[in-house]
Amino acid sequence: MNDHDDTFAVKICGLSTPETLAVALDAGADMIGLNFHPRSPRFVTIAQATALAAMARGRAEIVALIVDWDETQAMSLVEAVKPDWLQLHGRETPEQVRALKAATGLPVMKALGIAGTEDLAAVEAHRGVADRILLDAKPPKGAAYPGGHGRPFDWTLLAELDPGLRFMLSGGLDPANIAEAIRITRPAGVDVSSGVETAPGVKDAGRIRDFIAAARAGAQSLRP
Numbered sequence: 001m002n003d004h005d006d007t008f009a010v011k012i013c014g015l016s017t018p019e020t021l022a023v024a025l026d027a028g029a030d031m032i033g034l035n036f037h038p039r040s041p042r043f044v045t046i047a048q049a050t051a052l053a054a055m056a057r058g059r060a061e062i063v064a065l066i067v068d069w070d071e072t073q074a075m076s077l078v079e080a081v082k083p084d085w086l087q088l089h090g091r092e093t094p095e096q097v098r099a100l101k102a103a104t105g106l107p108v109m110k111a112l113g114i115a116g117t118e119d120l121a122a123v124e125a126h127r128g129v130a131d132r133i134l135l136d137a138k139p140p141k142g143a144a145y146p147g148g149h150g151r152p153f154d155w156t157l158l159a160e161l162d163p164g165l166r167f168m169l170s171g172g173l174d175p176a177n178i179a180e181a182i183r184i185t186r187p188a189g190v191d192v193s194s195g196v197e198t199a200p201g202v203k204d205a206g207r208i209r210d211f212i213a214a215a216r217a218g219a220q221s222l223r224p
């Protein structure tokens, strides 16, 4: 997140139906994620995404999630769907982040997998390049896609980060653990996918509402 921005963002990722998108919007999600990774159970086509984006526009920020795309691929998506953000969830380098930002004119959220203190170096490398940093769990070995596995990482690792760094947190968050995750990591926003589902790709209205309410309460408790 930007250093000057003190709003707390709740992002619901991998929405793929108008019904569950409507629940997330009505419950006050700040950001909604549309997933363009073909192997994801949350994958949406450009046509589906264009319709979902039209519903969300002006009510929540629209985030297009892509994995290791080049500028040409990203431009065709951006022209059709007109998202507010790109979320890069692959192995994109800081140079590739810069190139995608320059080509599309969009702000970029760069996701970084955290499993040990050695992974924190990548956070520094993307600082000042990406507009937001999303700290997520790493996928299990051999996974077919790199995010959305419902696995938390050791939140105490983030104690090693510069306390001035504003980041979003994800990985295995759900309505029951989100308050504790916020208390330990003090993020500037949170992101969830599996924790508001009944099966991979199947979002649940009650869990979306519970997650957003619990995240708001957790964020409130950080206020002095």
Ligand SMILES: O=C(O)c1ccccc1NCC(=O)[C@H](O)[C@H](O)COP(=O)(O)O
Residues within 6 Å of the ligand: 013, 014, 033, 035, 037, 040, 041, 042, 065, 067, 089, 136, 145, 146, 147, 148, 149, 150, 151, 152, 170, 171, 172, 173, 191, 192, 193, 194, 195
């Ligand atoms: O969710 C997916 O299917 C996915 C596929 C490919 C790349 C990224 C993906 N998700 C990224 C997200 O932003 C998820 O919300 C994040 O990894 C947290 O997921 P979860 O642990 O399931 O809440």
